[in-house]
Amino acid sequence: MRDFVVVGAGPSGARFARSAAERGRDVLVLEQGEIGKPLACSGHVSLDVWDYVPESARDDLFQNAIRGARFHTGGAESRAYPFHRDEPISNAVDRVGLDKALARAAADAGADVRDEHTVTGVEAGRESVTVTARGPDGTDTYEARMVVGADGPRSRVRSECGIPDPDEFLHGVLGFDTEASHEDFVDVHLTVPGFFAWRIPRGDAGVEYGLAVAPGDDPNERFDALVADYGATIDRRCSGLIPVGPPSRVTGKRSLLVGDAAGQTKPFTGGGILYGMRAADHAAATVDPARPETLPDYEAAWRADLRTEQRLGALVRAGYDAPEPLQRAGMRLFSGEIGVHMDEPTSLLSREQLRAMFSRG
Template identity: 25%
Template sequence: MSTTTDTDVLVIGAGPTGLLLAGDLAAAGIGVTLVERRPHTLGNLTRAFGVHARTLEQLDARGLADELLATGTTLTHMRLFSRLDLDLTRLDTRFNHLLVTPQYEVERLLERRAATAGVTFRYDTELRGLHQDADTVTADLTGPDGPLTLRARHLVGTDGVRSAVRSALGLPFPGRAAIRSIVLADVRLAKEPAEPFTVSGSGDTFAFLAPFGDGWYRVMGWDRTRQVPDSEPVDLDEVRDITRRALGTDLGMHDARWISRFHSDERQAPAYRVGRVFLAGDAAHVHSPAGGQGMNTGLQDAANLSWKLVAALRGEAPDAEALLDSYQSERHPVGAAVLRSSGAIVRLAMAHTPLTRAARSLATRLLNAIPPATSRAMGAISGIGIAYAPAPGTHRPSGRRAPDVRLREGRLYELLRDGDFVLISPEGAPPALPPTAPVTLDHLTRATWADPAKRATVLVRPDGYVFSAGR
C-alpha cells in the first residue's frame, strides 16, 4: 500500500551534488528529503578525485574546506602535453592549487553536514515516475518497504548520467561518445614521476597521472589501437603498456587496488528546469574527465540553485519564477563551456596526425607565451573565472565572483557560512538593497569594509557571486 509524505524539496541522487544542495536547503530551514537508489554505504573507490579552487571556495562558505584539505594533497602546477605549465599559484584565491582527494571524502563531509542540518534520507529507494501540476511534484518511488509516493513543492534530479528524473521528464540528452575504452587504475609506483600531475600522449595513446597523496596514484589511459567495449577485461599489463607508450615509462606501477574500463560521453540536457523540476550535475551535463571538472561543475550547480530555491520558498523574491529561471540562464552556458574545454583537452591529447600535433604544439607555445591567455585557461578549469550575466534591473556589472575580501567582521567567505546574502557597506552608510534583490534586510548579514577607503556598497549572493554593486 502506498504512503504519501510531503516535503518542501525532494532531491533524487545522493552524490556530491545532491548532498550539497540538500544540506544548503535544510540549513536554511527548508524541508528536504534525499532519495538514493543505492544502499547507504560510502565506498573507497571513485572516478572523481580533483577539487578545484572555486569549489574549495564554495566549501569554505560552508565551513568544510579546511577539513577537506587535510584529506588529500595539493598540487600547485598542472603540466599538459609535456609543454604547457599551468601555475595555479597565480590564481587570486586562498585556494591557489588543485586538491587531489577522493570523491568519497567530499561525500563524507557533505553527508555529515546534510544529516546535521536535518535532511531526511531514503536510501535503497528508486524513482519510478513523476508528474507535476501548478503547485506540486509527485514522485512515485519504490523502497525497501514497497511503493511510496512523495509530494514536494520542487524536485531536483541529481541522479547522474542515467538520470531517472531526466527520463521521466522526457528530456533528450543529445551528444556523442567523446572517447571510448579508457582504462583506469589506482596503483603504487616504484619511481616518483618528474611531475606530480601529468597529461601527455604519443599520438596513438595518451595517459594521465596524479597522486592521491597517500602513496597511491590515479592512472588513466587510452589506446587508439585497442577500442573495445567497457565489458572487456582489463589488467595491469594493459595499463602499464599504455602508460609507457604515452609517457615513456610506467614508473614501475604495481599493486593495483582498482582497475576498470569505461567510456566518456559529451552530452547536455537542453533544459535544466521543467516546471517545478530541476536537473543538476551529471543529470544535466556529462563530459570527458580531462581537467577534472565533472564533480566540481555539479557542486557549483548545486550552490547556484540552492539559494534561489530558498528565496522562492520563503516568498522573498520579487519575481520567484524569474529567479528560478536564472538557474538555467546562468548554469547552462557554464555546462556548455565545460564540455568545450574538457573536449579540447582530450582532442589535443589524442592528436596523431602531423597537422593536429603541430596545432597542439602551437597552441601550447602560445598559451605559455601569453600570460592573459594562460590566466583565462586556469580561470576556466579552476572555476575562478566563471561569471554570470548582470542581474535583471541593475545597471552595473554583477554576477562576477566575489573574492574573499577582509571585512571588519572577518573574511567574506566566513560570513557566507550563515547561508545568507552579505551586504557590504562603507562605515556609517545606511543599509540599502536594490529593488530586485530576492532578500530582505532581516535575512542577510551586514558587514563593513575593513579598508575605510572603500566606499562602494556591494550585495553578495549566498553562492559567493556579486548580485549588485554601486556607490
C-alpha cells in the same frame, strides 16, 4: 508535502540539499546505495572545493597538492611540456569521503538524507510530483512540490521527465597502484582520440592512472597499454560515464537537473564536481518550489555562470585532436609558468596568464 525530493547524494545533490535546507526548504534526499560508492572519479579538483567542505572534514579528505601538469603527445618516455605554478593549483582528494562529508553537511543543515533508496519512477502532476523509490522496507512514494535530478550521467529523473540527454557520453576508466607518491605534477597524454590519458600522484593513497574514450572506442585495451607503458601494478580499477555538452534544457514542469544529469561538466577534462555544485547553488537560490515559473531563472543563472567556460572548454578539447606538430607548437607557446584557473578556460585569456607568459624572458 516536501518542497524538494532530491534524487542522488553525489556532490551536486548533497550541495543542492544543503543550500536549499539552509534557505528553509523541506528537502528529502534519496540515494540508491551507500553514499560515495562505487567510486568512479579521480577526485582531482581545484582548490575551490574547500569552499564547499566543512572545515572539520578537510584534513581527512586531502591526499596531495598538485602545482603543475606535464603534457605529452606520446607515452611515458615522450617529451614533457610542463605547465606549472609555484603554489598548488589543485588537490587530489578522497572522493568517497568527499561525498560523505557533503551529505553530512546537508543533513546538518536540516535535509533528510536517506541512503539505500533507489528511485524507480517520477510522475509530475499539476500541483506536485510523486517519486517512487525502493528501500530496505519495500517500495514507497514521496510527494513533493518539485523533484531534483542529481542522479548522475544516466539520470532516471531526466528520462522520466522527458528532458533531453547531454550531447555525448565518454567512457572513463581508472586504476590505482598502491605505491605512495607525493610528486606535485600530474601527467597528461594526448594519445587517446578525442580525449586524454592521465597519471595522478595521490600521496599515501598511491598513484592513479586513467583515461576516457569516445563511444565506440575500447577504454580497457588503452588502459592496459597505459599502465604497461609506466610499468605500474594496478591494484583495483573502476569505470564510469562522463557526460559532455548540456542539453538545451535541464528543467521540466516540476523538475530540474543538476550536475552530471544536466551535463554540467568541463568538456576539456570531464571534471564535474565543481560545476555541479556551482549549478546546485544557482538552483537553490533561484527556484521557489511553489512557483514552477521560477525554473527558467535557474536555466538562465547556471548558463550565465558556465556557458562561456563550457564553450571555451570545448575548443580546448578540440585541440587534443589537432595534428601533432600543431599540438607541439601550441604547447611550446603556452608551457612554462601559468596563471590559469583549472575550472575556468577563460583564465587562459586573463591578465595573470598573459603576465605569466610574458615574464618568461
